[in-house]
Amino acid sequence: MTQASPGPLAAPLEHGRGIALWQQIARSIEQDVTDGVLAPGARLPTEAQMSTRFGVNRHTVRRALEELSRAGLVQVEQGRGSFIAEDVLDYAISARTRFSEWIRAHNKEPGGRVLDVRELAADAAVAAGLGLPEGARVARLTRLGLADGRPVSLSSHHFPAARYPGLLDALQACASVTEALARVGVNDYRRQQTRVSARMPQGNEAELLRMPRNRPLLVTENVNVDAAGAVIEFGISCYPTPRVQIVFEP
Amino acid sequence: MTQASPGPLAAPLEHGRGIALWQQIARSIEQDVTDGVLAPGARLPTEAQMSTRFGVNRHTVRRALEELSRAGLVQVEQGRGSFIAEDVLDYAISARTRFSEWIRAHNKEPGGRVLDVRELAADAAVAAGLGLPEGARVARLTRLGLADGRPVSLSSHHFPAARYPGLLDALQACASVTEALARVGVNDYRRQQTRVSARMPQGNEAELLRMPRNRPLLVTENVNVDAAGAVIEFGISCYPTPRVQIVFEP
DNA sequence: ATGCATTTGTTCGTATGTATG
DNA sequence: GCATACATACGAACAAATGCA
8 A cells, every 4th residue: 555556467476474375365265356346347467377467376376366266356268268257246325226226237137045034032232223212122134235146245134023013924935125015005215314334254254245354344324214214124234245335325 | 050240241141041152142241332331343252252251152142242243333353353443534525525524523633644745657547537637647546544643535636737737746735636726726526426346455445444454445536627627636535434325316 | 573462253062951843 | 761952161282363571
């Protein structure tokens, strides 16, 4: 950060600093992608070229590419070369963001997998988000969001159970949250506030999102309200980096 | 054989009473925090110490800490220990967010340390952000942002060098970016777009921000424009999690 | 720079109590 | 009563990160 950037795919490596060379190479390429130096679809130099530029053995470059390939950031094709995946999804936060619209805006097919639907007692965070007393009954949907069959989000949606009696069944039956809410009479809602943080994946989160465990999750917490301003939902969503980025336009 | 030694972190546990031991431990620590026995930033005893004090296995203590960590009340750092979480700084993104105003809004004293000021050639990402051709000359300020002397941000600010001749000197001399811009005739600017991502700290970033290396950084990229809509600045800022969160209200 | 002590992270295995059918 | 599944709890060992002499 404090030193001049030496250009794409040739960042200086630190030897013997505890960080493996292949990890530094992988990070360097990753950085070039998030910086836009390497655009989606761009062709990477050959493994031989990169090994001379980084000053390492070709095996070391291959180890980095293997990691990036497993993370879905790079596609390696035998006999052709390696390419940056065209997969970075911008999640533009607005008052009426819907999952399916977001995915369709990127010309991908939205999908989802319901992991869990149940009623439980609100913990402190959920209670605060919904404006309920701690311990109040809430309906919770846990869901994996897919774009062209690829996991892009892992989210928990919390609703005040008392106010929407048939919601639990509707969530079980419907493909989308919007649809389930419509079935219990909520035809419109908007995003009131969004809080963004980041943390490392825990449990099986990395596995579900098909991402390596040493990459952070972007985490959003948001409150949805109906037309009258009443709180309908408190959602916590996790997105895999660097495949997903969040964009605000004030 | 629970002896009556009613001090912090040693409340007697009820065995076989329906409430899991790890939940009782978590509740006990939580109580010590609300009672003020454990202040924000305070170090907890080691897992081994707590396991002997509570008379349980280390796993059971870890289960409690995992719960508290997930709730954001406790911060666990490998090789160092566990700590009561510091207060979270909410960074409310708006069109006219200024660093010093942000910090003052939390009743803390804003500060900063200039790490580097120089002129250099724009790489692809910076050029795209500023709307300049790649390789154009840009002035760059790298700065550590402080709140009550504690680092809360690490940011690089890029300006089109050609348009603001005296900017480099002004950045050297002034305490804030806003002040330096005012000196070269820019009296107002607003945030146009903000992109949020997350990555692991590299190089000395974790050290500068005084955070553990295994926690992610929140990274924002934003474009600032003047009243006429001309691009003035492209900034990349890193914030330590979970000390800083980003909040957006549409 | 190197090794050592401390502390958390991870993964085995084992046993027990509880709810369910 | 019995089989099963699940959460809880304990024990041991090693890996990884940190701080210090």
